[in-house]
Amino acid sequence: MNPDRRQFSHQALGSLVAFGFIEMLWSRDLFAASIKPTITDWLKDLVAMTNDLRGQKLTDLQFQMKMEELYKRVDLQALVGLVKLDEIEKKSKLPDSGALSAGIDFKKMEGLPSEVTFGKQLFGCKKDRSIVPHGHLNMCTGFIVLKGEWHGRHYDRVETLKDHYVIKPTIDQTFKPGELSTISDHKDNVHWFKAATESAYIFNVHVIGYDPTIKGNSGRMYLDPDGEKLSGGLVKAAKMTSEACHKKYG
Numbered sequence: 001m002n003p004d005r006r007q008f009s010h011q012a013l014g015s016l017v018a019f020g021f022i023e024m025l026w027s028r029d030l031f032a033a034s035i036k037p038t039i040t041d042w043l044k045d046l047v048a049m050t051n052d053l054r055g056q057k058l059t060d061l062q063f064q065m066k067m068e069e070l071y072k073r074v075d076l077q078a079l080v081g082l083v084k085l086d087e088i089e090k091k092s093k094l095p096d097s098g099a100l101s102a103g104i105d106f107k108k109m110e111g112l113p114s115e116v117t118f119g120k121q122l123f124g125c126k127k128d129r130s131i132v133p134h135g136h137l138n139m140c141t142g143f144i145v146l147k148g149e150w151h152g153r154h155y156d157r158v159e160t161l162k163d164h165y166v167i168k169p170t171i172d173q174t175f176k177p178g179e180l181s182t183i184s185d186h187k188d189n190v191h192w193f194k195a196a197t198e199s200a201y202i203f204n205v206h207v208i209g210y211d212p213t214i215k216g217n218s219g220r221m222y223l224d225p226d227g228e229k230l231s232g233g234l235v236k237a238a239k240m241t242s243e244a245c246h247k248k249y250g
Contacts, residue, residue, distance in 0.1 A: 003231070038076040042104065043116075045070055046205065050118045052141065053210050060184035062138050065141040067205070071100045071180040079148050082106075083122050085201060092124070094199060097250035100124040117159060121204045122146070124241060126196035131202070132249040133192035133237075137223045138214040142205040143193070144180040148200025155190040155225060165190075165223050166230065175202075175241065181215045185214060188230065190237075191248070192225065226246070 049066050054057045058066065081085075083104050094100050123131055135157050143152075154171035170188050171181065174196060183189050193202065197212045208218045222245035228236040240248075 001061070006067070007010075020219050036200050038225065039075060039082050042070065043080075044073050046118065049118055050116075050207050053207055054117060061186055063207075063210075064142075064182040064184050067140075067182050068180060071089070071142060071144050071164060075135065076144075078176050079144070080178050083124070083146070083203060085146055087123065088124070088201075089199075094126045095129070098125075098129065098246050099152045099250075100126055109201050116209070119206045119208065121203075121206070122201060123193075123204060125150075125193075125197060127195050127200075128196050129195055130249050131191075131193040132245045133190065133223055133225050134245070135190040136183070137216040137221070138211055139208050139218045140182070140184045140210055141191075141204060142180065142182045142193075143175075144203050145175050145177050146201045146203050147177060148195060148197040149177075150175045150200050150202065151194045151196050151234065153192045153225070154181060154183070155187040155235070155237075156187065163239055165221075165228070167225065167235050167237045168233055169225075169235070178199065185211070190223065190225070 046067075047062060049070065051059070053060070053063045088102050090102075092100055100123065100202065102124070103118045106120065106121060108115055125131065133153075135155075152171065152173060152175045153169065155167040155169050157165050159166035167190055175181065175193070181188065181191070183191055196235055220242070222240040222242055223237040224240050224245070225235060225237050227238055230236055
């Protein structure tokens, strides 16, 4: 081997070793402090995105993409601290059916805009309990897992009829800490999360009434995804009351 080739080989090997070391540091989250934004900066970006959505500068599908990008950048440990998950776990008992829902107050955060134009919620479930299957109208939502694991399923609501919805399965996977999903009226707009560990917690951001052309109540629309299978992978999902849905899936 001539000197030039030998030198090149050593440099290439060194680069590969360095890359492997960097990849290991990244996977262990040791770059979080220097690479990831502070939690305040992260929230400022979320406020700006929400304002753009409400101001029709972003479509709901564009907002979903940006929210997913933003969630991937969050310092998960800082977010867990921000919502005071440890205090919620100590003070709140997870219900025997359905999910614990806890509100979060960001008003006292220094440096954050005074008007936060999105809702925020923390949900928690015991193992095998669920944030039951439901959809919304005129709402964009983003979820990120804080602790535990969830079996998450999403569907597209294809059609709304008198006593049922026609839905199409889109996502069916295990969600671990730091993993995320989003919904809008045009993509993955029905969701259902079932806790797969002894306890599991998920953080939720939601923007209601972002599109003045969409009419109807943005509250939960409960349904039964275990319905008649139709052609093309579609499902006939009967409309349900909250009580009936929690009885079957909570």
